[in-house]
Amino acid sequence: xxxxxxxxxxxxxxxxxxxxIAFAELKNKLGETVEPVRLGAxxxxxxxxxxxxxxxxxxxxxxxxxxxxxVYLVDHNEPQQSADDIDKVDVLSVVDHHRxxxxxxxxxxxxxxxxxxxxxxxxxxxxxENGVVVPKTIAGLMLSAIISDTLLFxxxxxxxxxxxxxxxxxxxxxxxxxxxxxxxxxxxxxxxDKSAEELIRLDMKPFEMGKYNVEIGQVNVVDFDDALSxxxxxxxxxxxxxxxxxxxxxxxxxxxxxxxxxxALILGKAAAxxxxxxxxxxxxNTAVLKGxxxxxxxxxxxxxxxxxx
Amino acid sequence: xxxxxxxxxxxxxxxxxxxxIAFAELKNKLGETVEPVRLGAxxxxxxxxxxxxxxxxxxxxxxxxxxxxxVYLVDHNEPQQSADDIDKVDVLSVVDHHRxxxxxxxxxxxxxxxxxxxxxxxxxxxxxENGVVVPKTIAGLMLSAIISDTLLFxxxxxxxxxxxxxxxxxxxxxxxxxxxxxxxxxxxxxxxDKSAEELIRLDMKPFEMGKYNVEIGQVNVVDFDDALSxxxxxxxxxxxxxxxxxxxxxxxxxxxxxxxxxxALILGKAAAxxxxxxxxxxxxNTAVLKGxxxxxxxxxxxxxxxxxx
Numbered sequence: 001x002x003x004x005x006x007x008x009x010x011x012x013x014x015x016x017x018x019x020x021i022a023f024a025e026l027k028n029k030l031g032e033t034v035e036p037v038r039l040g041a042x043x044x045x046x047x048x049x050x051x052x053x054x055x056x057x058x059x060x061x062x063x064x065x066x067x068x069x070x071v072y073l074v075d076h077n078e079p080q081q082s083a084d085d086i087d088k089v090d091v092l093s094v095v096d097h098h099r100x101x102x103x104x105x106x107x108x109x110x111x112x113x114x115x116x117x118x119x120x121x122x123x124x125x126x127x128x129e130n131g132v133v134v135p136k137t138i139a140g141l142m143l144s145a146i147i148s149d150t151l152l153f154x155x156x157x158x159x160x161x162x163x164x165x166x167x168x169x170x171x172x173x174x175x176x177x178x179x180x181x182x183x184x185x186x187x188x189x190x191x192x193d194k195s196a197e198e199l200i201r202l203d204m205k206p207f208e209m210g211k212y213n214v215e216i217g218q219v220n221v222v223d224f225d226d227a228l229s230x231x232x233x234x235x236x237x238x239x240x241x242x243x244x245x246x247x248x249x250x251x252x253x254x255x256x257x258x259x260x261x262x263x264a265l266i267l268g269k270a271a272a273x274x275x276x277x278x279x280x281x282x283x284x285n286t287a288v289l290k291g292x293x294x295x296x297x298x299x300x301x302x303x304x305x306x307x308x309x
Numbered sequence: 310x311x312x313x314x315x316x317x318x319x320x321x322x323x324x325x326x327x328x329x330i331a332f333a334e335l336k337n338k339l340g341e342t343v344e345p346v347r348l349g350a351x352x353x354x355x356x357x358x359x360x361x362x363x364x365x366x367x368x369x370x371x372x373x374x375x376x377x378x379x380v381y382l383v384d385h386n387e388p389q390q391s392a393d394d395i396d397k398v399d400v401l402s403v404v405d406h407h408r409x410x411x412x413x414x415x416x417x418x419x420x421x422x423x424x425x426x427x428x429x430x431x432x433x434x435x436x437x438e439n440g441v442v443v444p445k446t447i448a449g450l451m452l453s454a455i456i457s458d459t460l461l462f463x464x465x466x467x468x469x470x471x472x473x474x475x476x477x478x479x480x481x482x483x484x485x486x487x488x489x490x491x492x493x494x495x496x497x498x499x500x501x502d503k504s505a506e507e508l509i510r511l512d513m514k515p516f517e518m519g520k521y522n523v524e525i526g527q528v529n530v531v532d533f534d535d536a537l538s539x540x541x542x543x544x545x546x547x548x549x550x551x552x553x554x555x556x557x558x559x560x561x562x563x564x565x566x567x568x569x570x571x572x573a574l575i576l577g578k579a580a581a582x583x584x585x586x587x588x589x590x591x592x593x594n595t596a597v598l599k600g601x602x603x604x605x606x607x608x609x610x611x612x613x614x615x616x617x618x
């Protein structure tokens with residue numbers, strides 16, 4: 001088998017980047033030739049993580065079929081969250097912790113999904129199952145991914161398995177999880193230098209829900225105003241995105257990592273359905289989503305159920 | 310959590326039945342309440358297996374949402390191979406060794422697929438990962454599933470992992486794999502008492518390939534004539550099936566377990582595409598598929614590729 005590429009979803013977050021690096025490392029240790037790549041710009045948090053652990057960012061690509069016939073996916077499976085030409089390559093394996101949707105293969109494959117908070121938690125198991133010790137730097141990166149995805153274990157997506165994996169990785173990496181974790185999450189909330197376009201795309205994922213095209217972005221802050229003081233500018237960027245992609249709904253969740261609440265900015269012709277789904281009333285296109293920090297567990301299923309009606 | 314049902318695909322084979330039993334046993338040992346059920350009649354081979362190990366057949370059901378809100382799937386994922394009302398329940402986990410197609414969830418789940426010859430091979434790993442010893446009877450059943458799916462290790466779907474799992478299960482169960490295996494496979498070729506309708510449905514699976522509706526049945530024999538001496542009768546049954554379900558293609562693979570070749574009986578308006586896919590010329594609607602014994606590895610991908618053109 002020739003070289004295989006591995007990558008996480010578009011608009012990559014820390015888990016998407018780190019899991020590609022950690023998966024490639026495991027496969028390379030097992031004798032394969034695997035290169036981690038990325039499908040988008042790094043966010044501030046991930047830049048902080050890679051710098052802290054003195055690790056190069058994976059190479060940026062838009063397409064993959066021009067390089068390889070087959071790929072590995074981490075941290076995603078839905079084609080619209082993947083490489084532009086994902087339909088032109090064979091997917092040999094998937095390691096993921098999301099719902100399965102729109103994913104099709106011609107042949108059997110290795111697919112490992114678990115309903116845990118972070119892909120890195122599953123990768124930690126795969127290292128053990130394959131008898132490979134996680135290298136110190138990789139352990140620090142994987143711990144960062146767990147901190148990122150679980151918001152330092154406070155997200156409802158966080159499971160006992162994530163906590164257990166984080167403890168093991170803390171031990172290997174020698175990182176002080178609480179101190180490092182908070183610094184890392186705060187680095188991700190430093191959004192003053194981003195344009196409105198960059199902000200809405202920072203951690204944005206497209207979804208098909210029923211017959212609706214939906215995009216959901218998420219921005220972590222330590223104060224809602226960090227982002228929402230620029231609401232007019234954000235709305236212009238979102239409406240441009242809606243027009244360009246013919247979206248029915250755009251939800252931007254501004255998540256306060258200190259209070260574990262979100263404020264949603266919601267635009268698009270299906271906005272009323274979103275109000276119904278969350279039992280909220282939008283005022284000036286926004287509403288607080290009390291206790292909501294997880295797109296995957298608290299936003300996507302609720303919206304999917306309402307829009308499928 | 311209340312009771313959960315677990316089941317394999319419609320027209321169940323030995324792996325579909327046994328994996329449901331073995332998965333339920335594992336989950337019950339871990340403290341859940343899981344009942345194995347089945348979606349169709351037992352074939353002769355599976356009857357032989359259950360009798361040999363003095364095990365009751367799982368209860369027959371057509372629908373599941375009238376009993377439970379959530380289910381586990383083994384040995385399949387495609388909705389058209391599942392319970393009639395699979396869209397009305399939540400799928401909590403899947404353990405499978407087939408391609409993924411048409412499978413959608415609203416929320417994250419446990420999904421374990423591996424490109425091995427048999428679901429029981431993956432279940433053997435799950436027992437170990439959960440620190441549960443496979444009970445002696447269950448080991449005999451799981452070994453039978455591996456023998457069935459790999460045709461006693463001769464199918465191209467058979468991997469080193471299947472052979473390894475079979476050895477472990479042979480040790481626990483005390484079964485002589487070769488002697489028992491051949492007797493078991495031969496019990497499955499005893500088709501003289503089946504009607505033509507029963508024969509084509511014995512191990513039949515529906516597939517969507519591109520815009521085509523396809524069904525592929527498989528019958529194991531020790532001589533092609535065991536089945537094909539009744540070709541006229543089989544064609545009548547197949548044409549009835551094509552009309553009733555508006556199929557584009559029906560392939561009945563008659564597989565000689567001694568020579569490891571198949572003879573295909575192919576009907577339907579897409580028959581010419583099947584000729585192209587397999588580089589064959591049908592004579593009297595049949596052609597030998599040299600060295601073909603695996604629907605999953607040697608029939609489905611080849612047809613899917615041609616019909617997607």
